[in-house]
Amino acid sequence: MLANPRYHGKPLLQSTFLQSLRSENFIFSFRCPGKFPLSSSFPLSLVRTSKSLRIKALNQSNTAEVTNDSSEGSQYVSKPYSVKIPVGDRHIFVETGHIGRQASGSVSVTDGETIVYASCCLADVPSEPTDFYPLSVHYQERFSAAGRTSGGFFKREGRAKDHEVLICRLIDRPLRPTMMKGFYHETQVLSWVLSYDGLHSPDSLAITASGIAVALSEVPHSKTIAGVRIGLVGDRYIVNPTTKEMEESELDLVLAGTDTAILMIEGFCNFLPEEKVLKAVEIGQDAVRVICNEVEALVKKCGKPKMVEAIKLPPPELYRHVEEIAGDELVKALQLKNKIPRRKALSALEEKVITILTEKGFVSKDETCGGAETIPELFEDEDEEEALVLDGEVDEGDVHIKPVSRKPIPKFFSEVDVKLVFKDVTSKFLRRRIVEGGKRSDGRTSTGIRVINSECGLLPRAHGSTLFTRGETQALAVVTLGDKQMAQRIDNLVDVDEVKRFYLQYSFPPSCVGEVGRMGAPSRREIGHGMLAERALEPILPSEDDFPYTIRVESNITESNGSSSMASVCGGCLALQDAGVPVKGSIAGIAMGMVLDTQEFGGDGQPLILSDITGSEDASGDMDFKVAGNETGITAFQMDIKVGGVTLSIMEQALLQARDGRKQILAEMAKCTPPPSRKLSEHAPLILVMRVKPEKINMIIGSGGKKVKSIIEETGVESIDTQSNGVVKITARDLASLEKTKAIILNLTMVPKIGDIFRNCEIKSIVAFGAFVEIAPGREGLCHISELSSDFLAKVEDAYNVGDRVDVKLIEINDKGQLRLSVRELLPEASSEKSAKQQPNTPMKEAGSSPISPPKGIFRRAAKVEPRKDESKSSSVNDKEGNRMVNGEAKIGS
DSSP states (O other): OOOOHHHHSSOOOOOHHHHHGGGSOEEEEOOOTTTSOTTSOOOOEEEEOSSOOOBOOOOSSSOOOBOOOBTTBOOOOOOOEEEEEEETTEEEEEEESSSOTTSSEEEEEEETTEEEEEEEEEOSSOOOOOSSOOEEEEEEEOGGGGTOOOSSSOOSOOSOOHHHHHHHHHHHHHHGGGBOTTOOSOEEEEEEEEEOOSSSOSHHHHHHHHHHHHHHSSOOBSOOOEEEEEEEETTEEEESOOHHHHHTOSEEEEEEEOSSOEEEEEEEEEEEOHHHHHHHHHHHHHHHHHHHHHHHHHHHHHOOOOOGGGOOOOOHHHHHHHHHHHHHHHHHHHTOOSHHHHHHHHHHHHHHHHHHHHHTTOEESOGGGOSSOOOGGGGOOTTSOOOOOOTTSSOTTSOOOOOOOOSOOOOOEEHHHHHHHHHHHHHHHHHHHHHHHOOOTTSOOTTOOOOEEEEEOOSTTSSEEEEEEETTEEEEEEEEEEOGGGSEEEOOSSSOOEEESEEEEEEOOGGGGTOOOOOOSOOHHHHHHHHHHHHHHGGGSOOTTTOOOEEEEEEEEEEOSSOHHHHHHHHHHHHHHHTTOOOSSOOEEEEEEEESOOGGGTSOSSOEEEESOOHHHHHHSSEEEEEEEOSSOEEEEEEEESSSOBOHHHHHHHHHHHHHHHHHHHHHHTTOSSOOOOSOOTTSOEEEEEEOOGGGHHHHHOGGGHHHHHHHHHHOOSEEEEOTTSEEEEEESSHHHHHHHHHHHHHHHOOOOTTOEEEEEEEEEEETTEEEEEEETTEEEEEEGGGSOSSOOSOGGGTOOTTOEEEEEEEEEOTTOOEEEESGGGSHHHHHHHHHHSOTTOOOOOTTSOOOOOOTTSSOOOOOOOOOGGGTTOSEEEETTEEEEETTEEOOOO
């Protein structure tokens, strides 16, 4: 426990000795304050360090911050700070200094009873320089946050679920462009959901919490970020809507940005026009601005100093060297239209630059010599004659100083620095070509769309398939149809069984870019791109009542040079049509790019928006804005920014240009050759939907599911899915088994009437008090021994055996729905006796005959069957089909 007035009862007095340490580079640590009282001497360990020691006085009212750099590590004890920030129609509560005090930055954000904790830490030693900022983001939803545990065998949270990965991407994408270039200390942002009330979503809170944690930490960054969700209920835009409000919302938009610009948006809607989307972005930006301003005030109070001294950028003169060596050849390489030849030419040119700089002595293979460190000792000319010293200029015994050479001393650059600079110079030349020349690498204008080809029915055994090609981007989309068992189950915080009947799975193998790489579980990028395409196609799908199939779309990227996720949207839409799914229309997707500062490259200073960008334009550009929809509205969009952010006017220009691009792509998709079949494949399963009375469902299921299993075994169908509302779905591979199952279920659930006659029915089992007769497949009734013959029978076996066939008449249906049958009523003696009592020309009704009912009172109601004396020992009789007699009353079998 550190020295603290809370525990010692009085403030720590600053001694002269401690005051003298302020100007020295020492770190002090002391232990066991209870063992050594403040008035006595206590051991001190002094360690010289490269950084100055920060000490704050302790007093009664404020908690001090004391740095204890010892073998156990650093500990910070600081006063908690909190602030309430208005967000929409309520406030969020932000607190720091209470949880996670040893992290570089930590914060908890509360909305309602939902609490998200985020921390930011960085490595002590910088990693190797790279063009990719060493940032890792992790988000986890703890089951304990909702008061439950995992339903699986392992009760500990395991690998990140898909929706957790998607939220990680929502956090990472706005954070990355705010990080300073040249900072190579690995940075890790962790975000956990500690409490969830089921009403306030944690994902937008996680973005805000992570942004605050980074702002409070020592990580150098340009701006504080925050995130919000925007919903649209009717004509009302809602900031951070509740889960109930989102059920009625036409829009699901997550926005992150700074107080001045937008960094990331991702959203899904049902064909909303561009104007409504822009209005939602404007409202979200206003909410983000309020949060960022409050956070900036909090950072001024308790934020840590930024490690700007750790930023190491390549020296400016290296850019000049690279441009001089590679300038002309770089221009020629960027004019190559095809991706692979252009990539090989750039790679060879990069090696040439490194070789030339190495020969000139500018590049050191020793990576520890990074930067522009001068080492004059290594460049002294050993053959140079010693300078003469004239008599009288120096005294004997003085140190002779050699004159300094006037020629420039070369500097060392690391090979990594050269590669980083070469990439920057390549981007600069590419942007200049687009702005000044008005032409892109493949010769298109800024609004041009690449050549599109599409082919349906490529795979004969698949239920639906399409090969969609746009330029050098190609996606093979495959659709598979199935029953409910093929649906994807989702484990979430709320204890609700969530099932998806439509899902799209995206695959990006290394071969699609001509490379060799590791194959394994889907990456975060693959999960994110798949979800974007999935949500883009959802609005055109039919309802489950109109199309009861589970739909799976696989998007296999076979070539990539541009937006493969938008190719997945186009190919997936055509594959759905080829599979016979009655979609509501066609959907297309397009990726938009941007060159923000055109004045630098000879432009008018206005941002230049690029339609249908390629991979190099994505890497060298300032924006990647994906938009999916049709001619009238948007279904999905996602924007990533590589610069400080964009404004609403830039977004408006990009959205309108994207709409024009979608129209062109939809026109090309309509030219698909061969076109989609628009009918179910002969290899797709058949699904029949039946509706029965809900109370009849148990008759189909049977005791412990025995009946439904026996039907499946008998008919050979794949599955029978029953729902509590009376809906029955039968899935089969052929029509014969489907019709057979349908007939059995109709017979099981039919509603017979008293007086119905059933011919040629089989006796299924015999008991002491009668026989059970199957009047229809799966439907049985009891024929009491007294109703089996007009004569007295001591035993049923005296007249009948199991398997015999008889004609029976339904004479009673009791309150439990159990049937009582009679053979005697159809015997000649009974018929002649009844005919004398009947009115002339009164027809008899048989099963399946005219629905005319006989007059009331014609058929006598059978008396309740009383158990015999020898049966009183047992109140029930069981057989293989289940309980049939309970307390002397007949009960229909399983």
